[in-house]
Amino acid sequence: MADDLFKALADPTRRTILDELTEQSGQTLFEICSRLSMKHRLGISRQAVSQHLAVLEAAGLVETRREGRCKFHDLNTAPLRQITERWPAPDPSGPEESPS
Amino acid sequence: MADDLFKALADPTRRTILDELTEQSGQTLFEICSRLSMKHRLGISRQAVSQHLAVLEAAGLVETRREGRCKFHDLNTAPLRQITERWPAPDPSGPEESPS
DNA sequence: TTGATAGGCAAGTGAGCACTTGCCTATGCT
DNA sequence: AGCATAGGCAAGTGCTCACTTGCCTATCAA
Secondary structure, rough: EHHHHHHHHHOOHHHHHHHHHHOOEEEHHHHHHHHHHOOOOOOOOHHHHHHHHHHHHHHOOOEEEOOOOOEEEEOOOHHHHHHHHHOOOHHHOOOOOOOO | OOHHHHHOOHHHHHHHHHHHHHHHHEHHOOOOOOOHHHHHOOOOOOHHHHHHHHHHHOOOOOEEEEEEEEEEEEOOOHHHHHHHHOOOOOOOOOOOOOOO
């Protein structure tokens, strides 16, 4: 469960894919492929990107919807909440900061 | 830089170490070792834990201070902020939800 | 000084993972 | 029907990484 999330984030290519989906959600596999090679100069095969997307989907970071022969990929940042919830920021009740 | 952070979080043992330091910060290597084996039933060597702590320190998630022959490990959750900042939650201005 | 405690360094091993290659299915156009 | 587009499945390969083993350094107590 949480394991899938952190394993998904562990790969730099997958993080770049998340960046691309942040910039524009709802892209197809081929759109993501061409963006990775054009913008990021990543020489990577279609299968590799497809496998990366599967990992991201297993982690819940990417959701997909099919329309005809196209499959659109949408970003879902909700699972990232677990991280800051699991290791919260320290309680700032000691050194008093003005809450502005 | 960010690579170190995500690689550090990728391992379940390291995440358990962060859990332990969340519960009680400032533990020594041997304290963490015994906690991992007692509470979490992890049969793991001292060296392994030491290497994990080095990875966590490289990621900035753990900070250390020496006193005599003891080395205390403190948790620092600040680097985790990068994650939710890099992929922020979607702007909820589109589908109007009643803010209750 | 001797011994015990707390930790570090370095080489070796095994498993997991990213990536490729090759082939297959399904949808849409003409 | 025939072809092109969009994507999936599966086996193989090479590299990274977690872990172990063995030995070494530094601090503290007797």
